[in-house]
Amino acid sequence: MARWTVGIVGAGKIGRMITALLKTSSHYDIRVIDHDTESLAQIGTPGVQVLQADVTDAPALTQALTGCDAVISAAPFFLTPAIATAAKAAGAHYFDLTEDVAATDAVRGLAEGANTAFMPQCGLAPGFVGIAGADLAAQFDELDTLSLRVGALPLYPTNALKYNLTWSTDGLINEYLNPCDALLDGQPVKLAPLEDLEIIGHDGVEYECFNTSGGLGTLSESLAGKARRVSYRTIRYPGHRDIIKLLLDDLGLARRRDLLKEVFETALPRTKQDMVLVYCTATGIRDGVFTERSYINKSTAREIAGKTWSAIQVTTAAGVTAVVDLMRQGRLPRAGFVGQEQVGLSDFLSTEFGALYGPGTVTALDTAA
Structure with missing residues (x-):
């Protein structure tokens, strides 16, 4: 089966996790690109090529990506258009983790008429949750509602927010401030972030959920006219939302x-x-x-390749590496825009990386046929 060279742009927490995961496979050669030499020095994975390059320098980045079969952007969302453009110029398939709607729209524009695939929003949410949600939706003869809820939370919360930083701060702020896609009465709408508070429970623990931006991916488009209501909300421990609203609204930090x-x-x-x-x-x-069905998945930190990685690192990196692996195997389209709902859940879980969401971490009903 084909061996691929993958260029990873960004040597931060998620970039390092993606590198470590791909290195556990015999199917990949890996090239990591970042402008920060200190971040590159932390890669620490033998056999990985590291290149220092300014991501905002289009010719330099294109040269660094030349020869790659696939490019994964693990850089901040505001660098997405530049990286996707360089990937296209280098003739590589493009993947990213962004939750930013404007950045995704830019990638979709690049995908039009392209000879390579462009697949943004491949992490956890958007990403895996869209794959799981689409599979759940397919189990109904007539879909009424689809509710997607995802949270990255500390196991042992101690502060008033009951929250620790586990991923991109820029991405977190984006989620809390930008409009949120949804379907109401079958039609795409934009909802206000931090609204529509609800309470859910799992394993005897109570959580709150509220609107945040970006997690729905392209599901609001693919299910338009096919479901009455589709929504995405972030999961937090109770009380978090009200403190965030105090910071953003009353203290003016939203501005x-x-x-x-x-x-x-x-x-x-x-x-x-x-x-x-x-x-x-x-x-x-x-x-x-009239029936209700649910898919619940809980993951915690684990050891991979001799190192301990957080749950958000593992689930995010597994989301993108699994779809890269499916494309390498020829099981996904290799040209134009590819949405998460085009990935079968069973196909995803069958990959060596998607298996990280598998038995031992999942409580789920049967997937759709």
Whole structure:
């Protein structure tokens, strides 16, 4: 089977995890590109080529990516268009983790008429949750509602927010401030972030959920007119949402993103003792009966390649590496825009990387045929 060279742009927490995962496979040669030599020095994975390049320098980045079969952007969302453009110029398939809607729209524009595939939003949410949600939706003869809920949470919350930083602060702020895609009465709408508070429970623990941006991916388009209501919300411990609204609205930090980022990064500790909870529920008609079915997935930190990786690192990296592997095997389209709902859940879980979501971490009903 084909051996691929994969270029990973970004040597941060997720970039390092993607590198470590791909290196466990015999099917990949890996090239990591970043402007920061200190970040590159932390890769620490033998046999990986590291290249220092300015991501905003289009010719330099294109040259660094030349010869790659696939490019994965693990860089901040605002660099997405530049990286996707360089991947196209280098003739490589493109994947990213972004939750940013504008960045995804830019990638879709590049995908039009392209000879290579462009597959953004391949992490956890958007990403895996869209794959799981689409599979759940396919189990109904007539879909009524689809509710997707995802949270990356500390196992042992101690502060008032009951939250630790486990991934991109820029991405977190984006989720809390930008409009949220949804379907209401079968039609695409934009909802306000941090609204529509609800309470759910799992394993005897109560959580709150509220609207955040980006997690739905392209499901709101693919299910338009096919479901009455489709929504995405973030899971947090109770009380988190109200404190965030105080910071953003009453103290005005929504208008001062740089200061908000500084506050988060200096006041909230980081942890690898985290968990990721995926909580998908659908209602509709099955065999003539109004039915509800759910897919629940809970992951915690684990050891891979001799190192301990947080749950958010593992689930995010597994999301993108699994779809890269499916494309390498010829099981996904290799030209134009590819959405997460085009990936079968059983296909995803059958890959060596998707298996990280498998038995031992999943409580799920049967997947769709």
